[in-house]
Every structure is written in C-alpha cells, then in structure tokens.
Amino acid sequence: xxxxxxxxxxxxxxxxxxxVLAVRHDVPVPxxxxxxxxxxxxxxxxxNTDIWTREGAYGTADDPDARAGWLGPIAFPRIQGGxxxxxxxxxxxxxxxxLLGRRVLVDPARYAxxxxxAPITAVLGSEFDGGFAEYTVVDAARxxxxxxxxxxxxxxxxxxxxxxxxxxxxxxxxxxxxxxVVVTGAAGGVGLAAVGLAAARGARVTAxxxxxxxxxxxxxxxxxxxxxxxxxxxVVAAVRAAHPGGVDAVVDVVGGDQLARLIxxxxxxxxxxxxxxxAGPVPAIDLRRLYLHNRVLIGSTMHTAAHFxxxxxxxxxxDIRPRVAARxxxxxxxxxxxxxxxxxxxxxxxxxxxxxxxxx
Amino acid sequence: xxxxxxxxxxxxxxxxxxxVLAVRHDVPVPxxxxxxxxxxxxxxxxxNTDIWTREGAYGTADDPDARAGWLGPIAFPRIQGGxxxxxxxxxxxxxxxxLLGRRVLVDPARYAxxxxxAPITAVLGSEFDGGFAEYTVVDAARxxxxxxxxxxxxxxxxxxxxxxxxxxxxxxxxxxxxxxVVVTGAAGGVGLAAVGLAAARGARVTAxxxxxxxxxxxxxxxxxxxxxxxxxxxVVAAVRAAHPGGVDAVVDVVGGDQLARLIxxxxxxxxxxxxxxxAGPVPAIDLRRLYLHNRVLIGSTMHTAAHFxxxxxxxxxxDIRPRVAARxxxxxxxxxxxxxxxxxxxxxxxxxxxxxxxxx
Numbered sequence: 158x159x160x161x162x163x164x165x166x167x168x169x170x171x172x173x174x175x176x177v178l179a180v181r182h183d184v185p186v187p188x189x190x191x192x193x194x195x196x197x198x199x200x201x202x203x204x205n206t207d208i209w210t211r212e213g214a215y216g217t218a219d220d221p222d223a224r225a226g227w228l229g230p231i232a233f234p235r236i237q238g239g240x241x242x243x244x245x246x247x248x249x250x251x252x253x254x255x256l257l258g259r260r261v262l263v264d265p266a267r268y269a270x271x272x273x274x275a276p277i278t279a280v281l282g283s284e285f286d287g288g289f290a291e292y293t294v295v296d297a298a299r300x301x302x303x304x305x306x307x308x309x310x311x312x313x314x315x316x317x318x319x320x321x322x323x324x325x326x327x328x329x330x331x332x333x334x335x336x337x338v339v340v341t342g343a344a345g346g347v348g349l350a351a352v353g354l355a356a357a358r359g360a361r362v363t364a365x366x367x368x369x370x371x372x373x374x375x376x377x378x379x380x381x382x383x384x385x386x387x388x389x390x391x392v393v394a395a396v397r398a399a400h401p402g403g404v405d406a407v408v409d410v411v412g413g414d415q416l417a418r419l420i421x422x423x424x425x426x427x428x429x430x431x432x433x434x435x436a437g438p439v440p441a442i443d444l445r446r447l448y449l450h451n452r453v454l455i456g457s458t459m460h461t462a463a464h465f466x467x468x469x470x471x472x473x474x475x476d477i478r479p480r481v482a483a484r485x486x487x488x489x490x491x492x493x494x495x496x497x498x499x500x501x502x503x504x505x506x507x508x509x510x511x512x513x514x515x516x517x
Numbered sequence: 518x519x520x521x522x523x524x525x526x527x528x529x530x531x532x533x534x535x536x537v538l539a540v541r542h543d544v545p546v547p548x549x550x551x552x553x554x555x556x557x558x559x560x561x562x563x564x565n566t567d568i569w570t571r572e573g574a575y576g577t578a579d580d581p582d583a584r585a586g587w588l589g590p591i592a593f594p595r596i597q598g599g600x601x602x603x604x605x606x607x608x609x610x611x612x613x614x615x616l617l618g619r620r621v622l623v624d625p626a627r628y629a630x631x632x633x634x635a636p637i638t639a640v641l642g643s644e645f646d647g648g649f650a651e652y653t654v655v656d657a658a659r660x661x662x663x664x665x666x667x668x669x670x671x672x673x674x675x676x677x678x679x680x681x682x683x684x685x686x687x688x689x690x691x692x693x694x695x696x697x698v699v700v701t702g703a704a705g706g707v708g709l710a711a712v713g714l715a716a717a718r719g720a721r722v723t724a725x726x727x728x729x730x731x732x733x734x735x736x737x738x739x740x741x742x743x744x745x746x747x748x749x750x751x752v753v754a755a756v757r758a759a760h761p762g763g764v765d766a767v768v769d770v771v772g773g774d775q776l777a778r779l780i781x782x783x784x785x786x787x788x789x790x791x792x793x794x795x796a797g798p799v800p801a802i803d804l805r806r807l808y809l810h811n812r813v814l815i816g817s818t819m820h821t822a823a824h825f826x827x828x829x830x831x832x833x834x835x836d837i838r839p840r841v842a843a844r845x846x847x848x849x850x851x852x853x854x855x856x857x858x859x860x861x862x863x864x865x866x867x868x869x870x871x872x873x874x875x876x877x
Contacts, residue, residue, distance in 0.1 A: 276785050276811075329811070412804045425636050434804040442802040444772045444794040447816030451636075451689070454814040456807030 161186050165510060166290035167490045169235045172213035172224045180488050184236070187286065187294040189249035194256055194297045196263060199310030201288035201487075202240035202505045203497045204318050204346065210237065210283055226283050239265035239281045240505075241288035242313035245300065252297040260310070261300040262472055263288070264465045265317050273463035280459075288314075289490060291510040301466075307475035315479035315505035316472060319346035321460035322432055323354050324468045326408050329457045330430040334359025336405035339396055339419065343379060344370035344503050347432060351408045352377045353477045354468075360406075363399055365392060373503040377480065393418040403427065413437030423452050430455040480504030486512035521546050525870060526650035527850045529595045532573035532584040540848050544596070547646065547654040549609035554616055554657045556623060559670030561648035561847075562600035562865045563857045564678050564706065570597065570643055586643050598648035599625040599641045600865075602673035605660065612657040620670070621660040622832055623648070624825045625677050633823035640819075648674075649850060651870040661826075667835035675839035675865035676832060679706035681820035682792055683714050684828045686768050689817045690790040694719025696765035699756055699779065703739060704730035704863050707792060711768045712737045713837045714828075720766075723759055725752060733863040737840065753778040763787060773797030783812050790815040840864030846872035 166184040171177045189195045206227060209215060213224025213231070225231070241263040245256045265281035281287040281295060303313060326347075332338055338355050342348035343364035355362050356378025364371075364379035371382040383395045392415060396404070403424035409416045412434025420429050420442070431454065447454065460468070471477045482504035485493035490508050497506050526544040531537045549555045566587060569575060573584025573591070585591070601623040605616045625641035641647040641655060663673060686707075692698055698715050702708035703724030715722050716738025724731075724739035731742040743755045752775060756764070763784035769776045772794025780789050780802070791814065807814065820828070831837045842864035845853035850868050857866050 274786075329813075416804070426634075431804050431808050433808065438805050439801045439803045441799045442814075443799045444776070444791055444816070445798050447814065448791050448793065448818050450816065451818055452816045453689075454802075454807065454816075456804070456810065456812045456814075458808050458811055 164291035165487060166236050167238075167487065169211055169231075169233060169237055171233055172211065172231070175491055175494065178211060178491065180490060184290065186292050189247050189252070189294045191250045192252060192297050193249040193294050194245045194252055194300055195247040195292055195294050196241060196243040196261060196300065197246045197292055198241055198288045198290060198510050199243040199260075200314035200507045200509050201238040202314045202318070202507045203493055204239060206239065206283065206318065207237045208494065208498065228279065228284055231283065236286040236290050236293070237282040238288035238290070238293070239283065240314045240317045241265070241281065241293060241295075242303070242310040246292070248297065256297065256300070256302075259302045260304045260306070262303045262313050262316060262469060263295050264299040264301065264462065265321070266299070266459065266462070266465070267296065268462055274461045277459055289487060289508065291487075301469040303469065303472050306473050308472055308478070311481045311484060311507045311509065312479050313472060314507050315481060316350075316468060317465075318459070319505065320350040320354060320468055320477070320479065321465055322347045322458070323350035323408075324464045325460035326351060326430045326432055326457045327354055327358070328464045328467070329455050330406050330408065330428045332358065332360055332406050332408075336360045337363070337400060338406045338408055339363050339365065339404050339422070340379070340408045341365045341385070341415065341419075342410040342433075343374045343382070345410060346505060347410050349374065349377050349480065349504060352379050353479070354471065355408065357471060357476050363396065363404070365396070370503050373480065389413075389415045389418060393422065396422050406430065411436045412440065414440050416440060417442050420452060420454065421446050423450070425450040426452065428453045428455055430457050432457045482506055484509060484512075488513070524651035525847060526596050527598070527847065529571055529591075529597055530593055532571065532591070535851055535854065538571060538851065540850060544650065546652050549607050549612075549654045551610045552612060552657050553609040553654050554605045554612055554660055555607040555652055555654050556601060556603040556621060556660065557606045557652055558601055558648045558650060558870050559603040559620075560674035560867045560869050561598040562674045562678070562867045563853055564599060566599065566643065566678065567597045568854065568858065588639065588644055591643065596646040596650050596653070597642040598650070598653070599643065600674045600677045601625070601641065601648035601653060601655075602663070602670040606652070608657065616657065616660070616662075619662045620664045620666070622663045622673050622676065622829060623655050624659040624661065624822070625681070626659070626819065626822070626825070627656065628822055634821045637819055649847060649868065651847075661829040663829065663832050666833050668832055668838070671841045671844060671867045671869065672839050673832060674867050675841060676710075676828060677825075678819070679865065680710040680714060680828055680837070680839065681825055682707045682818070683710035683768075684824045685820040686711060686790045686792055686817045687714055687718070688824045688827070689815050690766050690768065690788040692718065692720055692766050692768075696720045697723070697760060698766045698768055699723050699725065699764050699782070700739070700768045701725045701745070701775065701779075702770040702793075703734045703742070705770060706865060707770050709734065709737050709840065709864060712739050713839070714831070715768065717831060717836050723756065723764070725756070730863050733840065749773075749775045749778060753782065756782050766790065771796045772800065774800050776800060777802050780812060780814065781806050783810070785810040786812065788813045788815055790817050792817045842866055844869060848873070
C-alpha cells in the first residue's frame with residue numbers, strides 16, 4: 158500500500174500529434190472502487206492502438222473521417238496503455254485482501270457480461286485509464302495472478318493486446334497440434350505472438366516476413382519463413398511450393414489481395430482468420446474458392462475472457478517467451494514511440510515507470 | 518428380386534444439349550457388387566447439377582471453359598439422377614439380406630473415408646450411375662432405412678441433394694433454435710430446403726424471394742419474406758429494417774454484392790454461409806466488417822455423412838414436408854427438365870420410373 162498522493166503518468170490531452178501526449182508528475186494516484194484493485198505498474202507495452210487512438214484515426218461507422226477511438230469517443234485527459242503487468246498494491250471494497258502483493262497480468266478488456274465469450278465493451282487505456290503510469294486501477298475480475306511465472310514483468314507486459322489478439326485468432330480458427338499454419342505479418346506484434354502461440358500448441362508454422370527479420374521470427378517458433386518483399390503472386394507461389402498439399406490455416410493481419418489468394422492454398426475445410434487489413438480492407442474474394450472446398454474466412458478482433466485465460470496459462474507455464482525489443486523509462490515514452498514507429502524492431506517495446514533514468 | 522434383364526433409363530451419351538439425353542428401354546439392369554445394394558427407384562428428383570453436368574459447364578481448375586462434370590471428367594454413357602428414394606430389391610456379397618424390401622433414402626455421396634466429416638469423392642449420377650432409371654446400384658453403407666417415414670417416395674426423393682446441401686449449410690454455420698436466420702434464394706431447391714430445415718430446428722427464418730413465390734416460401738416455414746426484385750441496396754435495407762438488432766446468420770446461395778452487404782446485417786459473432794454465387798462469384802468483401810465484429814464467412818458444398826444422418830432423422834420423423842412441385846414419368850424427363858428450366862416452380866420436380874403414362 159503506497160501513501161503517495163501523486164504519480165508520474167503519460168497523459169493524452171486531446172486528439173493530435175505527439176505533442177498532445179504529456180508526461181506529468183502531478184497526476185493523482187487513483188483509488189480503487191468497489192470490486193476494483195490498484196496495480197503498481199511493473200511494465201507497460203506499446204501498441205499501434207496507442208498511436209491510432211491519439212490520432213483519433215478510427216473514425217466512426219457514420220463518418221470514417223471523424224476523430225474517434227476504437228470504440229467511439231475518448232474522454233480527455235486519458236492515460237493510455239492497455240498492456241500492464243505489475244503488483245496489486247490496494248484493493249477496493251468487496252475484493253479479498255489476498256490479492257495484495259500478488260504479481261498480476263491485466264486483461265485489458267471489459268466485457269458485456271460474465272460469460273466466457275462475452276463481447277468487449279471497453280478497453281484499458283482507451284475507454285478508461287491504463288498503464289502508462291505508476292499506478293492503474295482495474296476491475297478485480299480482470300487481474301490474473303502470475304506470481305509464479307518465470308517471465309519478467311517486461312515479458313508479461315508484452316502479452317495482453319498482441320498475444321490476446323493472436324490467441325483470439327488461433328482459438329476462433331480452432332488451430333490444433335500438428336496443423337500447418339501460415340502466419341502473415343509475422344514480425345509484427347500480433348504476427349510474432351501468433352507464431353509463438355501456434356508453435357506452443359504444436360502447430361507447424363510457416364511465417365511470411367521480411368528477410369531482415371526472418372531469423373528472429375524463426376527464433377519465435379516458425380519452422381520456415383517466406384520473404385514478403387515480392388509481389389503477392391510470388392509470396393503465394395512460395396507458400397504453395399512449400400506446402401503442395403495445402404495448409405490447414407492462414408493467420409492473417411495483412412488482408413488485401415494476398416489474403417484473397419492465400420485462401421486458395423488452404424486444404425479442403427481449411428480456415429483463414431483475419432484480424433487486420435493494412436494491405437487493403439476490401440479485396441475481391443472468390444466465393445467459389447470458399448464454398449467448393451468448405452473453407453472458412455473468420456474475422457477476429459482481440460480476445461474473449463476464455464481466450465485470455467488460455468493466454469495466462471501460457472504466461473504461468475512460461476512456454477512462450479515474448480521478445481522484449483526495447484525498454485524505456487515511462488518518462489521517455491516519446492522516444493519509445495519514435496522507435497516503435499520506425500518499425501525496425503521485432504517484438505514489443507515496453508515502458509517502465511520505476512525506471513527513473515533519462516530516456517535513451 | 519426382379520428377373521428383368523433390361524430396364525428403362527435416361528442415358529447421357531455426351532456433353533451437349535437436351536439431345537444427348539436419351540430415354541432407352543434396353544439398358545441392362547445393374548447387378549450389385551460386393552457391399553452394394555440395388556434399389557428399385559420409386560422416385561428421383563431433378564437438380565441443376567443434371568443440367569450443368571450434361572452441358573459440362575463446370576470447367577476445370579486449369580481451364581474454366583473445359584467441358585467437365587462437378588468433380589472432373591464424366592464417363593459416357595452415364596445415367597444421371599442423384600436424388601433417389603426406393604426399395605432395396607437385391608443385395609451384393611457381404612450385405613445383410615435384412616435390407617431386402619426396405620424403403621430407403623440414398624445418400625448420393627461417396628466419401629474419402631468412414632469418418633463422419635470425410636470429404637466427398639464421387640456423387641451418384643455424376644461419377645457413377647444414378648436414379649434416372651428403373652434400378653440403380655449404390656453402396657450399402659449409403660442407403661438409409663426410411664420404411665416408417667410418413668413421407669412418400671416422391672417427397673423423400675426431394676431431399677438428398679437440395680436438403681443435404683441446405684443441412685450442410687445449417688450445420689457448418691451451427692444454426693440453433695431461437696436464432697434469426699436470413700435465407701436468400703429461398704424459392705430455389707436449396708433455399709426452400711434451408712427454410713424448412715431451419716424452421717424445423719426452431720430458427721426464425723426471414724426469406725428473400727420473389728413476390729410471386731412468397732406464400733409458398735412462408736408455407737415452407739419462413740416467418741416473413743422480403744421481396745428480392747429491387748436493387749441489392751433495397752433488399753439489404755429491408756432485411757435491416759426487419760431486424761434492427763441484426764441477424765444471427767445468413768444462409769446464402771446467391772453470392773455477389775448482396776452477400777457482401779448482408780454481412781453487415783449480422784450481429785457480432787454472426788455467421789454467413791454460402792453455397793453458390795449465381796449473382797456474382799467474386800464480390801468485394803470488406804474485411805473490416807468481418808473482423809471488427811468477429812463475423813465468419815463459411816463456404817459449404819453439399820453435406821457430410823454426419824449431416825446426411827441428421828437429414829434422415831427428419832425424413833423418418835416427418836417434421837419436414839418437402840414440396841413436390843411437379844411429377845413426370847421417367848420417360849417424360851425432357852418435359853420435366855423444360856419445366857425445371859422455366860424456373861417458375863417452387864419445390865422439387867420428380868420423375869417416376871413406374872409411371873408409364875405418356876409425359877404431360
């Protein structure tokens with residue numbers, strides 16, 4: 158239990174460029190309400206959503222150019238940061254004191270109801286304050302005790318959003334041991350997590366990635382990599398050459414024509430699961446390639462409570478080892494985001510509130 | 518057990534127009550081989566595949582303009598007819614004589630293996646001789662005893678291909694009681710079967726169909742119908758107006774832009790299942806409308822052995838009542854196909870070998 162009154166936090170003051178993200182040292186330490194806990198943040202990881210939410214780049218269903226967060230309006234000031242690992246240091250009414258001092262991984266989602274497959278209604282660091290701070294308050298039901306995990310806080314903080322999204326994809330596609338899985342965008346946050354999680358469940362992973370990052374993607378669990386730098390036809394031909402009998406599943410965060418063509422590489426009954434479409438959101442899809450072979454195209458966003466529980470099992474067992482690409486003090490979050498946006502890293506970039514050294 | 522040596526059959530002699538389909542009276546009665554039975558055909562139903570196979574309209578993966586059947590080359594002469602109900606009148610070696618005299622519904626598929634979800638490797642009336650004949654020989658494992666069914670042979674013959682395909686769609690989409698389901702092409706063979714089967718499992722069906730056929734589609738089990746005659750935007754708007762909270766599933770045999778837009782009417786986690794694409798095989802699909810809402814696009818062709826077993830349960834219980842739109846003597850098959858191709862009927866058109874009256 159701390160007796161600080163104020164803390165350091167990165168505060169988003171409005172939609173805009175990096176200048177609207179302010180590191181402040183006078184932010185009130187939050188107090189947990191009923192059924193909530195306060196977590197002293199050990200580490201928090203960076204995600205694309207931090208940037209896109211700051212820019213208000215999500216638009217709305219009615220107006221794609223409107224400035225909005227993922228789920229709609231953002232209330233400012235807002236502390237971002239959906240990926241939090243740390244230690245419970247205070248509990249609110251109705252929460253057992255046994256949680257005090259436990260090392261926890263925070264499920265960043267709030268759900269519509271208590272069922273295992275409930276839809277997500279709000280996300281940590283978007284609709285409510287998150288982990289780019291010394292302390293954050295979350296619902297007690299959303300903290301998972303990982304005290305015994307062999308992973309560091311920095312490794313744990315790599316997991317929730319990227320690996321939660323990847324776990325959602327693997328679960329929704331029903332990927333099991335022994336299956337052959339193609340992962341696209343495999344050096345990105347979600348892609349790299351999908352490689353590691355698919356390998357952890359015994360799938361044989363072929364990863365599509367840039368040559369310079371191939372070694373690290375193989376280290377994460379890919380049995381082979383395919384160079385993504387050529388035209389889509391070449392990438393798909395290389396996948397087909399590597400798997401003349403077809404692949405059981407495609408785990409895709411790229412979209413566009415490449416996804417449309419990768420459907421053709423699936424075995425009968427094969428599944429393509431998609432969670433993003435940076436290469437093109439509205440590709441032409443040949444329905445015949447789906448229905449003549451009983452193939453399935455599955456959309457997937459983030460995770461469910463059931464998926465997250467499976468991710469926590471991996472965190473506890475330590476059978477996945479997320480790669481920390483870089484580590485910054487929280488006060489150096491602007492430098493951290495600059496490196497993030499250069500997109501040369503493989504793995505996750507984390508910020509550490511307890512680190513009081515100047516930024517790199 | 519009959520002691521006829523020859524029989525009447527409609528024999529396809531080559532790819533071509535109606536002239537390559539010859540009604541002959543000197544066709545040898547087939548003899549069941551090991552693990553096979555002979556069925557005296559009570560009724561056989563017409564399907565699009567009869568026409569398309571006769572025309573060789575399926576093409577091949579390498580050459581869309583090649584003349585080929587659904588699964589590739591067709592050996593002539595070929596007796597078509599994949600929808601057969603009748604009575605077992607002879608058994609081959611290794612088959613129990615208890616089957617003799619049983620009224621059966623024939624699963625038209627041959628499967629790659631004995632598992633419940635095995636892929637289909639051949640289809641009755643396409644890769645081997647079918648039911649446009651007085652007798653047909655099929656694998657004993659593929660006949661289902663429906664002796665006690667309240668359905669007539671003509672009603673039973675309506676089921677295998679159209680209702681098997683519809684059952685495959687409902688099963689692959691996991692449609693359950695209480696769900697709201699939109700069925701497109703609802704007056705067609707597969708569509709009408711999907712309406713009846715979805716209603717039989719307690720789903721609430723909204724059917725998209727032409728106005729003139731709406732009453733019969735409602736009789737088949739649709740709670741409401743939506744006129745398909747307007748532009749796609751109007752059809753989709755009408756579905757949305759009828760279901761402002763979204764629909765759980767879309768069962769589609771039409772494809773094209775309409776399917777692409779109907780995806781948007783699905784609830785989060787909703788499923789669209791597609792088995793045909795007469796309105797356009799390669800629509801632009803907005804992947805964001807899939808992944809942001811965890812929606813799924815499922816391709817489905819025909820059925821599995823497990824699906825067919827569920828269809829047989831309905832046939833035995835009589836809780837579906839397929840509509841016989843018209844009935845012809847087998848020898849009048851050309852007239853039957855002419856009516857079929859006018860596409861004014863609702864339900865299935867059947868031919869009856871035992872009927873020796875001249876065609877209508």
